[in-house]
Amino acid sequence: MVLLLFEVSVCSSITMKHRSRLEIISLILDIATRNDGVTQKKILYRAYLSYEHLKKYLTLLQENELINYHEQEGKVYRTTEKGLHFLNLYAKLNEVVAMTNDIIVR
Numbered sequence: 001m002v003l004l005l006f007e008v009s010v011c012s013s014i015t016m017k018h019r020s021r022l023e024i025i026s027l028i029l030d031i032a033t034r035n036d037g038v039t040q041k042k043i044l045y046r047a048y049l050s051y052e053h054l055k056k057y058l059t060l061l062q063e064n065e066l067i068n069y070h071e072q073e074g075k076v077y078r079t080t081e082k083g084l085h086f087l088n089l090y091a092k093l094n095e096v097v098a099m100t101n102d103i104i105v106r
Helices: 021-031 040-047 052-062 083-104
Strands: 006-010 016-020 067-070 076-079
Touching: 006 076, 016 021, 021 052, 021 083, 040 052, 052 067, 076 083
Parallel strands: none
Antiparallel strands: 006 016, 067 076
């Protein structure tokens, strides 16, 4: 799996937040875990992405078999087993990073 890292800025009503590429990928995969699937529009709004960014991410995720597009079932996206495995590993990695941060702060 080829993932290039870069930051994307997102405007919120309070502050400007920068998310890593992995954070955005995990957010899209998490949104698409619904059993009945999720439309591109729902991913767009829930992930706070521009249409151009969303298309690039969806292409990347499909090329790496982390998400599937189901046109016959209402043009929805669903996270694959491989995508669920990625989410699990990403969550575990975040736990380790959080523990490490706690140790460093003390």
